Amino acid sequence: xxxxxxxxxxxxxxxxxxxxxxxxxxxxxxxxxxxxxxxxxxxxxxxxxxxxxxxxxxxxxxxxxxxxxxxxxxxxxxxxxxxxxxxxxxxxxxxxxxxxxxxxxxxxxxxxxxxxxxxxxxxxxxxxxxxxxxxxxxxxxxxxxxxxxxxxxxxxxxxxxxxxxxxxxxxxxxxxxxxxxxxxxxxxxxxxxxxxxxxxxxxxxxxxxxxxxxxxxxxxxxxxxxxxxxxxxxxxxxxxxxxxxxxxxxxxxxxxxxxxxxxxxxxxxxxxxxxxxxxxxxxxxxxxxxxxxxxxxxxxxxxxxxxxxxxxxxxxxxxxxxxxxxxxxxxxxxxxxxxxxxxxx
Numbered sequence: 582x583x584x585x586x587x588x589x590x591x592x593x594x595x596x597x598x599x600x601x602x603x604x605x606x607x608x609x610x611x612x613x614x615x616x617x618x619x620x621x622x623x624x625x626x627x628x629x630x631x632x633x634x635x636x637x638x639x640x641x642x643x644x645x646x647x648x649x650x651x652x653x654x655x656x657x658x659x660x661x662x663x664x665x666x667x668x669x670x671x672x673x674x675x676x677x678x679x680x681x682x683x684x685x686x687x688x689x690x691x692x693x694x695x696x697x698x699x700x701x702x703x704x705x706x707x708x709x710x711x712x713x714x715x716x717x718x719x720x721x722x723x724x725x726x727x728x729x730x731x732x733x734x735x736x737x738x739x740x741x742x743x744x745x746x747x748x749x750x751x752x753x754x755x756x757x758x759x760x761x762x763x764x765x766x767x768x769x770x771x772x773x774x775x776x777x778x779x780x781x782x783x784x785x786x787x788x789x790x791x792x793x794x795x796x797x798x799x800x801x802x803x804x805x806x807x808x809x810x811x812x813x814x815x816x817x818x819x820x821x822x823x824x825x826x827x828x829x830x831x832x833x834x835x836x837x838x839x840x841x842x843x844x845x846x847x848x849x850x851x852x853x854x855x856x857x858x859x860x861x862x863x864x865x866x867x868x869x870x871x872x873x874x875x876x877x878x879x880x881x882x883x884x885x886x887x888x889x890x891x892x893x894x895x896x897x898x899x900x901x902x903x904x905x906x907x908x909x910x911x912x913x914x915x916x917x918x919x920x921x922x923x924x925x926x
Contacts, residue, residue, distance in 0.1 A: 615640055710843030712783040720750075734858050751778040754856055760815070761828040769811065769829075770849050773856040779806075788812075789823035789838030797855035804855065805834040809842040811851040829854075 615636050622632030673680040711717060720740075722732050732740075732752070741750055753774040760767040772778075779791040786806065796804055807822070816822050826833045834854070844850075 749777060749781050751775040751781040753778060758829045769851040771852045771854060772850050773854050775856050786838035787841045791838055792855055797857055799857050803832055803834045804837045806838045806853040807836060808840050808845045808851050810845040812839045
């Protein structure tokens with residue numbers, strides 16, 4: 582049974598090709614059958630015209646018989662499709678303005694759907710190239726009514742020290758670097774990150790290493806990690822790029838690693854550099870206090886710095902400044918956004 586079906590389908594497939602020759606053979610065969618019926622009818626005493634009419638009636642119509650045979654020997658769906666395509670092509674050629682509008686509409690629709698699917702696939706369907714990526718989240722401060730705001734260094738340190746929820750945290754800041762050398766300098770999209778950034782993501786470089794503890798501290802050697810795309814496009818995928826220096830923002834940075842290509846497909850970041858977080862506000866505050874003390878002592882009607890009124894005024898002013906300095910960060914940190922999965926970041 583299966584062999585017969587296979588032979589039948591094979592015959593139908595071969596019937597698609599050589600259609601004109603098969604149609605001529607069919608027309609000749611039908612004509613011979615028709616003539617035989619006509620001759621029989623004439624011998625029965627009918628006129629030639631009536632004999633042919635009766636033969637056509639008995640045969641069931643020449644064109645109907647041809648169409649029935651074509652459907653039996655081939656695959657009608659392909660034939661009908663080909664006829665529809667030919668008809669549509671003729672209609673479009675007769676109306677070029679309509680054709681132009683139809684083509685542009687299809688092009689815009691296909692392009693928009695392709696772009697939308699690319700975004701949905703990257704954001705929702707395709708998993709992030711990190712182990713246990715569903716456990717990685719982004720955490721922000723919010724400041725009404727502007728929404729997300731930059732996190733201050735003291736607040737970041739407080740979060741990290743008082744954290745009892747996350748296994749680890751790492752800060753990052755968007756930035757840019759100028760890559761000198763060659764004919765034309767390039768502006769590179771970058772992230773400055775804490776040393777444990779790649780450990781938090783759980784991703785390892787394909788070449789070299791990631792940042793080590795202490796490389797994000799002030800005074801450390803300038804090091805950088807390249808993306809796979811930058812490594813290939815700007816450095817010819819040189820496997821010996823690790824330990825070489827490249828000029829960035831007028832300084833020499835040592836390349837210590839190259840990230841895998843999955844990260845380039847996910848992010849437009851071209852390189853990563855250590856994020857140096859310095860509590861500069863402490864030294865600025867101390868220097869400002871000394872300067873303010875001298876200024877106040879000179880402005881308060883010539884009163885010397887040892888006068889009680891001078892001390893009282895300076896103490897009151899500094900206390901008010903301290904209150905404002907403490908209130909504003911606290912106000913900003915009143916509300917913390919719900920954790921945002923990294924997929925939607």
